[in-house]
Amino acid sequence: MGGKRKKGESDVVGVGEGEEEQQQQKKRQMLPSLIKNKEKRSAVHAKLKHEKKLEKRKKLKARDAAEKRALELGEEPPPKKIPRTIENTREFDETVCKPDDEELFAGNDADEFSSILKRECTPKILITTCRFNSTRGPAFISELLSIIPNAHYYKRGTYDLKKIVEYAKSKDFTSIIVVHTNRREPDALLIITLPDGPTAHFKLSNLVLRKDIKNHGNPTSHKPELVLTNFTTRLGHRIGRFIQSLFPQDPNFRGRRVVTFHNQRDFIFFRHHRYIFETKEIKQSNSDDKKFKDAKDEKIPQEKVIARLQECGPRFTLKLISLQHGTFDTKGGEYEWVHKPEMDTSRRRFFL
Amino acid sequence: MPRTSTVECPGCPPIRALTFDVLGLVKVVESRGKQGIPKVIERWGEPDSSRCVLAASINDRKDDPLLAVARKNGLIEVLNPLNGDALVTITKGGDGGLHVPEDDPIAGLHLLKKGRLESSSRLFTLLTCTKKGNASLKSIGITNSLSGSLCTSPKTWSISAVGEIFCSAVDGSENHALFGGKGVEINVWDLDKSSKIWTARSPPKNSLDIFTPTWFTAATFLDKEDHRKIVAGTNNHQVRLYDISAQRRPIISFNFRESPIKAVTEDLDGYTIYLGTGSGDLASIDMRTGKLLGCFVGKCSGSIRSIARHPELPVIASCGLDGYLRFWDVKTRQLLSAVFLKQQLTNVVIDSNFIGEEVSGIVVDPLSNVEQETNQTQVNEDGPPPVKRKKASKESEERKKPKHNKKSKVKDKDHSTSSPLLKPKRKSKKSAKDKDDDGS
Incomplete structure (x- = not known):
């Protein structure tokens, strides 16, 4: 099959180098998945993959060279390309908070959390x-007690939740924080702000307790600093303030001591760290340590103040299921926001 | 493939709506032109949570329209809905109110369209009702000097000693008002005599011998002209239809979804209602049969607090805790457009006298279109013999609506319709047919 096509190709083009390129292009166009014989298919596939790898390496080399040359000539290096991710191609959302919105601040002053946030x-x-x-469950709660x-x-x-409220x-x-456990595994967090709401219901997943984290630290009883990132929309802003009020x-x-709530694609990641600033002269940057979470330092090869992090745990991920107006009332409650399946129209639509 | 473009909303006919929110702001949303995109035109008031709007009512007559707003701090303001000027401010303490506003907020406010005393045109009547069940009816006159307002002695009465009032409504003739709430059955009052004329009975215990406590969250009169039929929504997601002339227990009662019914608004045709629930579901229901006509779907995620029906155009506006004001087409149940208004909204009213364009000639178009359509449908429906129509009645549900719109517009048609709702459920289809005959 392939051979036949090659022949046809050479008939048309008939010149050495151009022919080869054409052939390569043709090969690329012909999908290996169309070949029925497995051996041939895998061979074609492997070849394709190899070619791609070579090409990529070539491209990288060219880019590096261009950058180096630009540096030597004292020019501006070519702009770094930004990869397109789901977050930065997010669908336009008109509810994203703007810093010059005076109604937002008036709303903040009036909301349920303002008395705590104003100290x-x-x-x-x-x-x-x-x-x-x-x-x-109890292990998680004992760690929550050490965090908050x-x-x-x-x-x-056997008390009713309404009685507890x-x-x-x-x-x-x-x-009030209610840790809901299913099959001996905490799977939901219900947070009720008193005296009059709101109530948030979070799904809890990926719980890693402190003792399961390698090289974990033990937190002190100091009041922690709080980092809330990426709560952009009105709902997100409200959730951010909600968490802040805890x-x-x-x-x-x-x-x-830092407690981080990081929102990414509507998932709220919880991390708990201890940090330290150290002055150190470093011989060379240890470039292999690029891991985001346990990143040891910024690699600057001079005498510098560096921040080192130690995770204290636990780690978990929260996802908002509903935000209810008022205190806990599943039957007669009014929802400010509920997740409904019809809202999932796109992967690039986020609510927080 | 990820979607790269957003779904286009088809835009609104010329419409003007006023929304009220928890910060006490009044926002005016207008859409101009034939298929305009509604925008916030004006904002009245300063953000202040103690001025949170609890209830609002509009009297949109042609000359000298009025807008009454009840606030959390016990003030009732009467505004001019065209420019937002405060005409009268009524403090509750000053006007013979017997209560402190903090623990007794206003639950219902109605600006009656016809003056009770016809002495001057600047006189209007206000029916208020507090959460603890104190209703009062007062006539207030606006004198030409800005500050001065004279107020006749209010007629006050107590609706119920126990329970909390959550909903109230006034019928089209404005002789009757209904009240209902937590622990308060729906009761109907004669406003002239301020006497109770009817009270509902709670439904019997269910098969498991469980009695559900009374808690009405929304109620309205089914028909503008008829004060006898009442639709009420309860906190345990039940919709009930009462007929005063028939019995004290509901005629039809059915469940809708699983969250409390927070808003009920009647249509002009006298049998369709629009429901809004606590989890953001909006649906229209035919109350002759109790059947769901369809839901209004469109990413509505917060509790719906208020629904308003445009008196002429086939448009409803809904607003709620998610801060969006949404306009829907009644016939197709499509979202026409949504406006984000930043705050949790409590009420929406539609100013029906709004003319979308400076040139009034264009504005008539959508109306006349509707009328043309209705004429066509009428012709169509007159065509087949009545026997066949019985079958087709289900399909023609869509087409029926505009015609009934017209019916309500052209008021010289007799509405001698014997209340078809009195008939048992089995015959309801037939009764629908009866109504058709009357309309065409």
């Missing part, structure tokens, strides 16, 4: 579980 009152958190609770200052664990017993209101708690607003910087 008029300190957060006090009640942590409880679902009715059945075992193994990973002024958090108190109460046994769930009433109780917590009378005891001046500002939030933590005291006066971090103790001596503790060098």
